[in-house]
Amino acid sequence: MFCPFCAIASAIPPSPSPALFTSLKGSAYPVLSTPTVIAFLDIAPLSPGHVLLCPRRHVEKASWMTGAEAAALGFWLPVLGRAVIGALGKKTEGASWNVIQANGTEAGQTVPHSHFHVIPRLGEGDGKARDASEIGDAERKNIALGEGPRVKLEDGEGRRLMELIKEKVKVEVKEMKSRGEVGSEGEEGLFVKFGDSGLKL
Ligand SMILES: [Zn+2]
Secondary structure, rough: OOOOOHHHHHHOEEOOOOOEEEEOOOOEEEEEEEEOOOEEHHHHHHHHOOEEEEEEEOOHHHHHOOHHHHHHHHHHHHHHHHHHHOOOOOOOOOOOEEEEEEEOHHHHHOOOOOOOEEEEOOHHHHHOOOEEEEEHHHHOOOOOEEEOOOOOOHHHHHHHHHHHHHHHHHHHHHHHHHHHOOOOOOOOOOOEEEEOOOOOO
């Protein structure tokens, strides 16, 4: 069965600077791509900067994740939260944001590849915020790569946010390194050295 998130994961290899993926079915705007996880912009954002973080491997529910996958997701959630807020020109302190995740149809899961929504809630500054209750089931069902929900991420905006968030993720990793929060050696397969850039993701 076609899985949009597997399609994205297979099209976007691990990289400190993952590239835009375009196909006849639509575009994917990655902001983070490691051997274990991938994060990209939601194509029907509840607010600008709304991203999805998921394990690269097809895992339907959080209960099916390995310890390494769960650790990687837990590691990246706060990093992405800070990066998204920073990319929107706000300070992390005082900024509001959600992490939302659903397991199974009855819980509201629509794409059967486990994913965490990271949603900035910056209030009046974000302009286009929508409440989750405003998004109907039918629209949610269309939130698959290439199918057009009513409020779709505009391509120019997607490219712009993708670059901004991607850069902020790099800054966050650098700062964590300088604080001694991440080592130079691999940890649980999370960190992979890329060339001489010195950046480990
Ligand atoms: Zn999948």
